[in-house]
Amino acid sequence: MTRIVAGTAGGRRLRVPPKGTRPTSDRVREALFSSLEAAFDLDGARVLDLYAGSGALGFEALSRGAGHATFVESDRRAADVLKGNAKELGFGDVVIVNRTAEAFVAVEGEKFDVVFADPPYAVGDEELAKVLAGIVPRLAGEAVLIVERASRSGEPVWPEGVESLRAKRYGDTAVYWGQVRSDG
Incomplete structure (x- = not known):
């Protein structure tokens, strides 16, 4: 069972796609968000959840005060689960994009303060490097x-x-x- 660890939706369960995803464990999410909140202000942040799966990372961020989340998931069944989770949790400012991470970062669009990338373990170093390089123009100053x-x-x-x-x-x-370097 995957659930939101803390915040306004703390304790609420998330549906998980039947196969093909590997949700971030509650323990890892709890530790990750404790560190994130200690170092950065999530209040109103614009979040991107690449390779979103169930959306556990993006929904956790929304529960803890992020103002917007975009979820990118290539698998249609997983994207449908994301839509159901968003509706069930009642978060308003959510965009779900059913395409590959590579296709998403190839187009211009809004800027993000926090980007989560949790690719399938089979995604190789070179492919991930291309996605990370592609997202740079869409990062807000000092984005994480x-x-x-x-x-x-x-x-x-x-x-x-x-x-x-x-x-x-x-x-x-x-x-x-990683963090965008502030060269000022």
Whole structure:
């Protein structure tokens, strides 16, 4: 069972697509958001949840005060589950995009303060590097990127303009943080 850990929707359950996704565990989300809230103000933040699956990361951010979330998911069944979760939770400012992360970052659009990328573990380093590089023009000043991968995969290649902040392992899962450099 996947649930929202804290905030206005704390304790509420999320439906999970029947197959093909690997929701971030409650333990990892709790630790990730404790760190995120200690370092950054989520209040009103614009959040992007790439490879969204059930939307656990984006919905957790909304529950903790983010003002908007865009969920990008290529699998139609998972996108339908996302729509159901958004309706059930009652969050208003939600956009669900049913396309690949690569296609989403290839077009111009709104800017984001926090980006979560939790690709399937099978997504290779080169493919992930292209997605991360593609999202850079859509990052607000000092935006944070959080990438979840299998711990055996290693840190992602951060694009130009993004610096590595920290990395944390949780068993088979590793979470990597990057931030837009403020060159001022």
